[in-house]
Amino acid sequence: xxxxxxxxxxxxxxxxxxxxxxxxxxxxxxxxxxxxxxxxxxxxxxxxxxxxxxxxxxxxxxxxxxxxxxxxxxxxxxxxxxxxxxxxxxxxxxxxxxxxxxxxxxxxxxxxxxxxxxxxxxxxxxxxxxxxxxxxxxxxxxxxxxxxxxxxxxxxxxxxxxxxxxxxxxxxxxxxxxxxxxxxxxxxxxxxxxxxxxxxxxxxxxxxxxxxxxxxxxxxxxxxxxxxxxxxxxxxxxxxxxxxxxxxxxxxxxxxxxxxxxxxxxxxxxxxxxxxxxxxxxxxxxxxxxxxxxxxxxxxxxxxxxxxxxxxxxxxxxxxxxxxxxxxxxxxxxxx
Amino acid sequence: xxxxxxxxxxxxxxxxxxxxxxxxxxxxxxxxxxxxxxxxxxxxxxxxxxxxxxxxxxxxxxxxxxxxxxxxxxxxxxxxxxxxxxxxxxxxxxxxxxxxxxxxxxxxxxxxxxxxxxxxxxxxxxxxxxxxxxxxxxxxxxxxxxxxxxxxxxxxxxxxxxxxxxxxxxxxxxxxxxxxxxxxxxxxxxxxxxxxxxxxxxxxxxxxxxxxxxxxxxxxxxxxxxxxxxxxxxxxxxxxxxxxxxxxxxxxxxxxxxxxxxxxxxxxxxxxxxxxxxxxxxxxxxxxxxxxxxxxxxxxxxxxxxxxxxxxxxxxxxxxxxxxxxxxxx
Numbered sequence: 001x002x003x004x005x006x007x008x009x010x011x012x013x014x015x016x017x018x019x020x021x022x023x024x025x026x027x028x029x030x031x032x033x034x035x036x037x038x039x040x041x042x043x044x045x046x047x048x049x050x051x052x053x054x055x056x057x058x059x060x061x062x063x064x065x066x067x068x069x070x071x072x073x074x075x076x077x078x079x080x081x082x083x084x085x086x087x088x089x090x091x092x093x094x095x096x097x098x099x100x101x102x103x104x105x106x107x108x109x110x111x112x113x114x115x116x117x118x119x120x121x122x123x124x125x126x127x128x129x130x131x132x133x134x135x136x137x138x139x140x141x142x143x144x145x146x147x148x149x150x151x152x153x154x155x156x157x158x159x160x161x162x163x164x165x166x167x168x169x170x171x172x173x174x175x176x177x178x179x180x181x182x183x184x185x186x187x188x189x190x191x192x193x194x195x196x197x198x199x200x201x202x203x204x205x206x207x208x209x210x211x212x213x214x215x216x217x218x219x220x221x222x223x224x225x226x227x228x229x230x231x232x233x234x235x236x237x238x239x240x241x242x243x244x245x246x247x248x249x250x251x252x253x254x255x256x257x258x259x260x261x262x263x264x265x266x267x268x269x270x271x272x273x274x275x276x277x278x279x280x281x282x283x284x285x286x287x288x289x290x291x292x293x294x295x296x297x298x299x300x301x302x303x304x305x306x307x308x309x310x311x312x313x314x315x316x317x318x319x320x321x322x323x324x325x326x327x328x329x330x331x332x333x334x335x336x
Numbered sequence: 337x338x339x340x341x342x343x344x345x346x347x348x349x350x351x352x353x354x355x356x357x358x359x360x361x362x363x364x365x366x367x368x369x370x371x372x373x374x375x376x377x378x379x380x381x382x383x384x385x386x387x388x389x390x391x392x393x394x395x396x397x398x399x400x401x402x403x404x405x406x407x408x409x410x411x412x413x414x415x416x417x418x419x420x421x422x423x424x425x426x427x428x429x430x431x432x433x434x435x436x437x438x439x440x441x442x443x444x445x446x447x448x449x450x451x452x453x454x455x456x457x458x459x460x461x462x463x464x465x466x467x468x469x470x471x472x473x474x475x476x477x478x479x480x481x482x483x484x485x486x487x488x489x490x491x492x493x494x495x496x497x498x499x500x501x502x503x504x505x506x507x508x509x510x511x512x513x514x515x516x517x518x519x520x521x522x523x524x525x526x527x528x529x530x531x532x533x534x535x536x537x538x539x540x541x542x543x544x545x546x547x548x549x550x551x552x553x554x555x556x557x558x559x560x561x562x563x564x565x566x567x568x569x570x571x572x573x574x575x576x577x578x579x580x581x582x583x584x585x586x587x588x589x590x591x592x593x594x595x596x597x598x599x600x601x602x603x604x605x606x607x608x609x610x611x612x613x614x615x616x617x618x619x620x621x622x623x624x625x626x627x628x629x630x631x632x633x634x635x636x637x638x639x640x641x642x643x644x645x646x647x648x649x650x651x652x653x654x655x656x657x658x659x660x661x662x663x664x665x666x
Contacts (some may be wrong), residue, residue, distance in 0.1 A: 044442050065446040082476055084466045084631050085605055094461070103467030105474035111463070112384035113446065118460035119453045132434040132448050135416070250498055 011167060011201070021163070021205050024156035028149075028212040043115055044325035048080045058098070061124055062091060089114045097122065147215045150295040151264060154288050156209040157231040158263055160202020161239035164194055164258055169252040187328055191240065197277045198236030203228055220298050223306050227298070230292040236322040238287075254311040260321025267292030287316045291326060340517050344525035352529060357495050361487075361537055364546070366482045372545045377472060378478050379422055388415045396427055400454040409645045423451035460629040467629075473550065477630040482602070484538055485560065485623055485624050489598065490590075496530055497586050499530040500577035513662040515607065527570050534566035535559055546630070557629040564621055564643045572648035578657040619644070 012018070045066035049059065062068050067090070071077040077235075081090045082103045087110040089170075090101035100114040100123045108172045180190060206228045238259065246252035273323040283289045294309035341356050349397045352358060384401060387403045389396060390412050396403075402426070405414045424435035432455065434448045467478070503509065512522050542551040542558055580586050604614045614620050626630060629637050 025360075044440065045446060056537040065404075065449075072626065078466055082633075084478060084627070089463075090466070097460070099461060100463040101466055102463045103469070105469035105471050107382040107471060109382040109384050113450065116450055116453055116460065117463075118454075119458040120449050122458065123453060123456065128446070130432060130434060130452055132436070134436065134438045134444070136438055196653055259574075264573040281442045 003189060003193050004196060007197045008165075010171075011163065021159060022158060022200055024152055024205055024209045027152045027155070028209040032187075045110070046079050046086055046088045046089050046269055050074065051094065052075055054091065054093050058093070058121070061121070069300065073162070091117065091119065094118075105130065149297075150292050151268060151297055153206055153209055153213065153259070154231075154263060154267065154292055156203055156206035157228060158235040158238075158288065158292060159205050159237040160198035160232045161242065161259065163201050164236055164239025165242035165246070165252055165256055167197065169249055170195065170246075171244075173249060176219055187332065191324070191328070194240055194243075195233070195236045198239050199232050202232035202235050206232060220301075220303070223310070224295070224298055224305060226310055227291060227294045227306065227313065230310060230317055231287060234287045234313065234316045234320055236272035237317075237324060238326060241320075260285060264290035271296065284312050287313065290316070338580070341521050341525060344521055348525050348529040351499060358533065360495060361533065364487060365537065365540055367546050368487070368541060372389060372476065372479055372483075377475055382470075384469065385450065386415075386419055387424060387425060387454050388412050388512060389425045389427065389455075391425075391427040393428070393430075395430070395434075396425075396455050398455065398457045400457070401453050403524040423447050423448075425451055425455070425657050431469060469508055473546075475555075476546050477550075478627075480542060481627050481630045483545075484541055484558075485565070485626055486598075487541075488562070488569055489619070493573055494590060496570055496573035497577055497590070500526075501582060501586065504577060505582075509658075509661055512556075519658065519662065520655065523574065523651070523658060526574060527567060530570040530573075531563060531566050534562055538563060539662070554630055554632060556634075557635070558626070559627045561629045564647070565626065566648050568622065568643075568650060571647065571654050574654045575650065575657055578654065578661050 047062050047066060047068045049062070049068055049070055051070045055063075056336060059068055069080070077090055080086070080088050084103075084105065085107045089110065092099045092101070092247045098118045100117050102111060106114075142268055157218075168177075171180070207225075208225060210228065242252060242255045242259065246255050261297075263286060267284055267289045268290060270280065270283050290309035290312040294306045297303075297305035297309065374634060384402070389399065389405050389407055390407075391405065406415060409426065409428070412426070412435070416422055416424050416435065416454045421438045421439075422436075426433040426435055432452065434451060436444060436447055436451075440448075484514075511517070538559060539555065542555055545551075546554070598619065600614060601617060601619045604620060605623050605627060605656050621642070623638055625635055625643070
């Protein structure tokens with residue numbers, strides 16, 4: 001217990017560790033403030049017209065499909081159409097019909113929309129009489145914000161990894177690692193102390209982040225807590241590995257970056273592309289994937305998937321711990 | 337003066353080689369190129385919505401070849417479930433009924449009307465094409481620009497700082513305080529080394545990823561922008577190295593720059609999400625300069641004046657910090 005006290009003391013003195021603790025919380029607060037940004041406009045059609053170039057009825061009709069911006073001169077309109085970051089479709093009147101203009105570098109979906117817009121305009125009256133049946137999407141993400149929140153939470157959970165790795169590396173650099181070797185402390189005690197420190201701070205950081213991001217009901221909160229605790233433990237174990245493997249601060253930072261990138265990229269890409277089948281099972285090798293899936297399932301109210309993910313995370317905990325113990329005993333044997 | 341500059345320059349090059357700076361740059365170049373060719377170009381495709389028609393009586397004779405027919409309502413449900421952006425048309429009751437999964441309101445309306453329009457032949461005029469880029473060219477230019485910016489501001493910057501902190505740690509600045517050299521040469525030789533390596537990196541990255549003919553056409557302006565960005569980042573790196581105590585403190589500053597400064601810039605510059613305050617963000621203008629260079633858009637002289645002013649100011653700040661540091665050491 002006394003060793004643990006010293007560990008906590010050394011972490012609290014370390015500004016870097018404290019920063020990694022606060023970063024996800026800050027990001028969560030920023031996300032809450034940024035909630036007003038409308039991400040749904042990303043897939044929308046945008047139209048550019050000349051001022052007084054179209055009748056008000058036509059503009060109203062266009063606004064059914066997406067925002068319409070009026071430009072004063074033809075040059076401004078052309079510049080807006082050619083602007084690479086947007087997919088503005090230029091619309092001009094052509095007698096009773098419409099004429100569209102695109103830049104030619106748009107994705108197929110926008111090019112096709114521009115090509116069919118005049119036909120849509122011609123049959124605008126008949127289209128309104130057709131019955132449209134809307135089905136509720138089974139697992140649609142509300143908006144991109146729905147992806148950002150679990151991403152921030154994952155960063156928070158895996159902060160324990162950064163904590164541990166940085167802590168161990170700085171001990172190596174300052175020479176404390178050598179002092180530790182002659183202290184009356186067994187390797188298992190050392191491991192325990194390090195894991196507890198990373199685990200505690202990782203859990204705390206993600207707990208606060210989760211409280212800011214989600215307002216959950218009782219059962220969901222408990223499940224979320226289990227998810228947080230398990231992933232924080234895995235992260236702490238991985239941090240231990242990084243700390244042991246890296247020789248200096250620079251290599252440590254590179255390792256942490258690679259791990260963080262992998263942890264964020266795998267679940268995000270899986271969620272965006274919608275991976276299924278054997279590939280989805282393979283993705284579970286990265287521990288952030290079940291954590292991400294679990295949080296997404298919980299926010300959609302799907303407790304069954306969340307429980308399955310908790311199971312996968314538990315397997316991760318056991319596997320990483322066993323791997324560490326195996327490597328440690330082997331190293332001990334070699335040193336004897 | 338020329339000789340001493342050459343000596344300093346050689347020493348800096350040797351230090352970068354021993355710090356594996358060039359090796360890291362080549363590694364990242366290979367990684368970026370592989371990502372563009374194997375991942376990004378394939379990922380950045382969005383075909384038009386699929387339209388599925390269930391028409392057992394064969395009433396829709398004029399339908400476009402883009403419409404796919406299905407044999408039963410169950411088959412349509414299955415098709416829509418696996419392709420939630422697709423649109424189903426049910427013509428089994430005589431009247432056509434549209435079935436689709438709910439998304440954003442405007443997009444849903446367009447999807448429904450678009451699907452219906454495919455049931456009738458129409459000879460609408462092809463859209464007028466105003467730009468010169470194909471979707472692939474655009475994607476290549478966009479991602480190359482992003483990666484160059486990321487490399488210069490994030491990866492390269494970290495490398496610069498690592499090298500400078502190492503120098504500081506082994507006492508090179510202390511030695512400079514007593515060397516009979518002009519003090520500016522220390523800063524100038526550093527800037528030259530980083531500038532040259534960044535320019536070579538920009539040339540290789542552009543030619544490999546944008547294509548040799550296209551890349552060569554935009555290269556002069558791109559190199560000018562790269563030089564501006566490279567000088568700025570090297571000066572900021574130098575300033576950090578002189579003002580901050582060690583690399584750990586720097587990593588903290590770096591994290592803040594990388595996450596909070598770069599994310600809104602990428603969002604604003606590459607998507608239709610625009611922030612009102614983004615014009616106050618210095619990185620945004622530099623990024624847009626680089627992007628405009630890749631897309632051949634005119635760059636305002638005000639920007640060049642601002643960039644030159646910023647570089648001069650940063651240089652003066654670095655000079656001041658360097659003299660202070662030497663004074664402290666001496």
